[in-house]
Amino acid sequence: MTAADTVRRKPRADSQRNRERLLEAAKAGFAETGPDVSLEEIARRAEVGIGTLYRHFPTRDALVEAVYRREVQALADGATRLLETLPPGEALHQWMRSFIDYVAAKKVIAPALGGMVGGPSQVFAASGVMIREAMTTLVERARAAGEIRADADPADLLHAVVGFAYAPTGPDWNASALRLVDILMDGLRVR
Amino acid sequence: MTAADTVRRKPRADSQRNRERLLEAAKAGFAETGPDVSLEEIARRAEVGIGTLYRHFPTRDALVEAVYRREVQALADGATRLLETLPPGEALHQWMRSFIDYVAAKKVIAPALGGMVGGPSQVFAASGVMIREAMTTLVERARAAGEIRADADPADLLHAVVGFAYAPTGPDWNASALRLVDILMDGLRVR
DNA sequence: TTGCTAAACGGAGGAACCCTCCGTATATAA
């Protein structure tokens, strides 16, 4: 029997349970303490040894990625929904606004977004791809419909929206970001 | 002789020298290792005890602020210079572009910018004021000249530019940010 | 010059955190 023949056992129940507890604890920890919660704190909350945490998520980024994968998915899905019910330009506009609202609601995601725009960090690769695809589709449709400038670049717009969301600004943060999206959209529209 | 009467000695020469060395070392450290250089590393580079570092700069942010105060000053000064030679709208546009270029040249400043937009962190208050004043002047002039929308808000624009600069995006970062400034400016112009 | 003293120095040390390694415990399959 060679190594390739090894039969996989069913994953252990305790393993899955702990993984779940860790994700839960991490989410709570990020929300309460911010993106710099100590990993030991998370393990403590989950009532799990630190070793267990590291086995499930070998790196801090892996944990963040796991916590937010579902969230990012939801955000990306919103794009197709908007495209079905609105003219493409409006869909793009609304999606960018929803992006801001989303980040406003869960500010913790912001650092994670950092790795998403295509930077050297490949950690959030999966999430990054989802978001980029959503934005690309939106932009292409709007361009095809002649609603926005032909030279509008999805990557640029993503950069912009992430930037608005990422920059830790004042109490007026949310409203300000939305206004900026509006202005940006004005700049994008074909005159 | 009451406490108020105490005569201040001339500040000690070694103190001033060490302060200088620390700033030098910090600048180099930030540039090479990034914004997370260990403070002990900086002290080591400056050939100074860790205690000395903490006496001069009680917090990491205080050190960053000190390192970049001059840089921020230069950036702010650019605004008046531009206003003297260009129409206000163009001055605003160019200043925002110069902002991006500046941050591109010294990426380390970015985290420091975070605290500048008016967030809860009061650490970069001084620098923040300088930048905010520059932006406010530029926007007011451009508005008065009727070149940009009357509802353009300096704080929003600062938020935007900082966001563009702050978001850690890919290799195309610099060019992308400049394109975004251009689009934003298009959105700002009165039609 | 000399001596006094406020001011500055520097590093030991406790606390928190990161991450690895490995002995112990247990869920699954036979």
Place this chain on the structure above:
DNA sequence: TTATATACGGAGGGTTCCTCCGTTTAGCAA
């Protein structure tokens, strides 16, 4: 029930943070 692959948990070595305090030294006056 037994065997063993798999998962658990935490001790421990290394790093960084920041404080505290005994030692050194630069400025000042006599």
